[in-house]
Amino acid sequence: MNSLLRVEDLKTCFYTDAGMVKAVDGISYDIQEGETMGLVGESGCGKSVSALSILRLIPYPPGKITGGKVVFEGKDLLQISEDEIRDVRGNRIAMIFQEPMTSLNPVLTIGLQIGEALEIHRGLKRKETRDEVLKLLRMVGIPDPERRIDDYPHQFSGGMRQRVMIAMALSCNPKLLIADEPTTAVDVTIQAQLLETIKDLTSRLGTAVILITHNLGVVARYVNRMAVMYAGRIIESGPATEVYEHPRHPYTVGLLASVPRLDKPRVGRLVPIDGQPPDLIRLPPGCSFFPRCSHRMQQCSMERPELRIVGAGHLAACLKDLGS
Amino acid sequence: MTGQYIIRRLLIMLPVLLGVSLIIFIMVRIIPGDPSMVMAGPHATKDQVEQIRTQLGLDRHPVSQYFIFIGNLFRGDLGTSTRTSLPVTKEIMARLPNTLLLALASILIATVLGVLTGIIAGVKQNSKFDYLSMLVALFGLSMPVFWLGLMLMLLFSIHLGWLPAVGAESFKHLILPAITLGANSMAIIARMTRSSMLEVIRLDYIRTARAKGLKEKLVISRHALKNALIPVVTVIGLQTGTLLGGAVLTEIVFAWPGVGRLLVEAILARDYPVVQGVVLLVATMFIFVNLVVDILYAYLDPRIRYQ
Ligand SMILES: Nc1ncnc2c1ncn2[C@@H]1O[C@H](COP(=O)(O)OP(=O)(O)OP(=O)(O)O)[C@@H](O)[C@H]1O
Ligand code: SF4
Numbered sequence: 001m002n003s004l005l006r007v008e009d010l011k012t013c014f015y016t017d018a019g020m021v022k023a024v025d026g027i028s029y030d031i032q033e034g035e036t037m038g039l040v041g042e043s044g045c046g047k048s049v050s051a052l053s054i055l056r057l058i059p060y061p062p063g064k065i066t067g068g069k070v071v072f073e074g075k076d077l078l079q080i081s082e083d084e085i086r087d088v089r090g091n092r093i094a095m096i097f098q099e100p101m102t103s104l105n106p107v108l109t110i111g112l113q114i115g116e117a118l119e120i121h122r123g124l125k126r127k128e129t130r131d132e133v134l135k136l137l138r139m140v141g142i143p144d145p146e147r148r149i150d151d152y153p154h155q156f157s158g159g160m161r162q163r164v165m166i167a168m169a170l171s172c173n174p175k176l177l178i179a180d181e182p183t184t185a186v187d188v189t190i191q192a193q194l195l196e197t198i199k200d201l202t203s204r205l206g207t208a209v210i211l212i213t214h215n216l217g218v219v220a221r222y223v224n225r226m227a228v229m230y231a232g233r234i235i236e237s238g239p240a241t242e243v244y245e246h247p248r249h250p251y252t253v254g255l256l257a258s259v260p261r262l263d264k265p266r267v268g269r270l271v272p273i274d275g276q277p278p279d280l281i282r283l284p285p286g287c288s289f290f291p292r293c294s295h296r297m298q299q300c301s302m303e304r305p306e307l308r309i310v311g312a313g314h315l316a317a318c319l320k321d322l323g324s
Numbered sequence: 325m326t327g328q329y330i331i332r333r334l335l336i337m338l339p340v341l342l343g344v345s346l347i348i349f350i351m352v353r354i355i356p357g358d359p360s361m362v363m364a365g366p367h368a369t370k371d372q373v374e375q376i377r378t379q380l381g382l383d384r385h386p387v388s389q390y391f392i393f394i395g396n397l398f399r400g401d402l403g404t405s406t407r408t409s410l411p412v413t414k415e416i417m418a419r420l421p422n423t424l425l426l427a428l429a430s431i432l433i434a435t436v437l438g439v440l441t442g443i444i445a446g447v448k449q450n451s452k453f454d455y456l457s458m459l460v461a462l463f464g465l466s467m468p469v470f471w472l473g474l475m476l477m478l479l480f481s482i483h484l485g486w487l488p489a490v491g492a493e494s495f496k497h498l499i500l501p502a503i504t505l506g507a508n509s510m511a512i513i514a515r516m517t518r519s520s521m522l523e524v525i526r527l528d529y530i531r532t533a534r535a536k537g538l539k540e541k542l543v544i545s546r547h548a549l550k551n552a553l554i555p556v557v558t559v560i561g562l563q564t565g566t567l568l569g570g571a572v573l574t575e576i577v578f579a580w581p582g583v584g585r586l587l588v589e590a591i592l593a594r595d596y597p598v599v600q601g602v603v604l605l606v607a608t609m610f611i612f613v614n615l616v617v618d619i620l621y622a623y624l625d626p627r628i629r630y631q
């Protein structure tokens with residue numbers, strides 16, 4: 001079976017005054033039609049950069065995609081022309097961004113901002129666009145759409161703005177939705193509502209989803225599969241429940257211990273992982289988790305662990321076998 | 325909303341203008357020199373000077389002088405020129421159209437060219453155009469109006485003979501003074517537009533626009549430009565004010581028969597009613613420009629409109 005999206009050894013760097021930041025350092029994964037995948041990891045591990053790289057939205061300079069393939073519907077998005085990638089953006093692959101406060105243009109009405117993708121990709125006329133936008137607003141649960149369509153972003157709450165972003169992203173019925181921490185900036189009850197909305201709509205439309213978050217506890221409920229990133233690489237991936245219940249990489253274990261779990265009553269305290277994420281300019285030669293790992297062995301500082309199969313569809317990049 | 329907003333702003337203008345008139349009234353009276361003596365001439369007798377003083381109303385108490393001044397002002401009477409014995413309003417009206425024409429042409433050139441240059445330089449950061457235009461802008465910034473005017477005149481009128489050097493008879497006469505007066509503002513507007521553009525283009529909503537698949541042209545014209553122009557509008561407003569000052573110099577260099585030259589002539593002749601009238605007029609224009617800027621602001625930024 002052909003995957004909807006196949007990312008192969010993707011590498012993205014930032015050339016800064018301090019040196020070359022390897023933000024994404026060779027990641028690979030597949031997504032099938034309609035599948036949902038969670039991408040988790042601490043702040044700064046390269047989640048957003050890897051997502052932006054898919055649509056070639058990395059600002060150059062200082063950023064640059066330095067290698068790999070992003071094969072979507074059979075075409076390598078890193079090789080096609082500017083015109084072709086523009087036709088993919090917002091049409092076949094849509095994105096919801098991390099910051100709902102700043103991701104909408106303050107001087108344009110939300111109606112215009114949602115309708116734009118429809119105008120350029122579907123060639124809809126003004127009136128048809130407006131009708132379609134009203135439908136979308138209703139779909140994402142914005143009350144009284146006729147009255148709100150000509151409002152500006154500052155007239156909406158954080159949660160409502162993120163609904164506007166969802167409407168915008170789903171307007172052209174994309175095959176893949178990349179939601180980059182869509183809920184970080186809103187409060188907890190609204191987070192759950194937003195995730196439910198995304199889950200409902202995408203499963204109804206058959207949209208595949210990459211859900212980016214640093215909250216492992218949340219993600220397992222909403223995705224089929226999960227990939228854990230550390231220092232620009234994927235260090236564990238597999239079926240969400242499997243990774244959640246039987247983590248095989250010490251970093252994933254630590255991550256799970258540091259967030260509240262929704263499935264079990266809390267026994268003990270939440271333990272944050274000791275130490276700081278590594279400097280992406282000067283990565284250690286061996287395992288990048290070495291300095292913080294409580295299972296480390298001597299060989300870990302010399303040999304870089306590759307992903308290997310540890311269970312059914314379950315991969316982990318650790319030299320030590322933690323068992324299941 | 326907008327209509328109400330404008331009316332409110334117009335009403336605020338009234339007390340400001342009253343304040344301005346008071347300051348001007350006091351200023352003119354503080355300047356050393358007695359207008360009645362100047363008018364009467366060096367050989368006049370004491371009685372003659374007193375007579376003129378009474379005629380001008382200068383024998384009354386300053387407070388009542390001020391109320392008479394304000395009362396007259398509301399009737400559109402700015403007094404009589406001591407130099408020509410014509411009503412001040414007539415003197416000003418004869419010169420005002422010339423100054424307005426010059427100022428308008430200058431700010432138009434400065435705005436259109438400045439904004440365009442700024443946008444291109446910002447969008448094509450570090451390009452040849454960017455470097456070259458910002459170098460020229462730096463010159464434009466550091467060049468005194470007086471000197472630039474003379475240099476342009478030397479090159480285009482005397483050396484090349486393309487444009488007339490002085491006077492205000494035709495459209496051709498307008499070109500050099502307008503460029504001279506606008507150059508400084510153009511440079512400032514271009515630099516401001518560029519830096520504002522550079523700032524906006526890095527923002528999240530621009531990335532959102534690109535992620536939708538918009539062409540770069542549309543990203544700039546629809547998403548970046550309006551936001552980038554908000555601070556530029558303020559600068560344009562301030563420049564219009566500065567320009568009114570620069571107009572005096574430009575009018576002298578190019579013998580442009582405007583209000584600025586009238587002011588200089590009036591000062592030299594101690595023609596206080598005219599000085600008073602011109603300064604009041606310039607202040608009014610300045611306040612009016614500010615009003616226009618605020619309205620434009622509200623048009624560009626819905627966050628202000630809905631406050
Ligand atoms: N414009 C940039 N210039 C230089 N470095 C950058 C830039 N953007 C990102 N980086 C670097 O890339 C790394 C990965 O950043 P990224 O935004 O992908 O992290 P993230 O996993 O999304 O974190 P978060 O959870 O905080 O969103 C960071 O360590 C950062 O230093
Ligand atoms: S390879 Fe070694 S250091 Fe790295 S996570 Fe596994 S045990 Fe820890």
Ligand SMILES: [Mg+2]
Nearest residue numbers: 047048049098
């Ligand atoms: Mg991020």
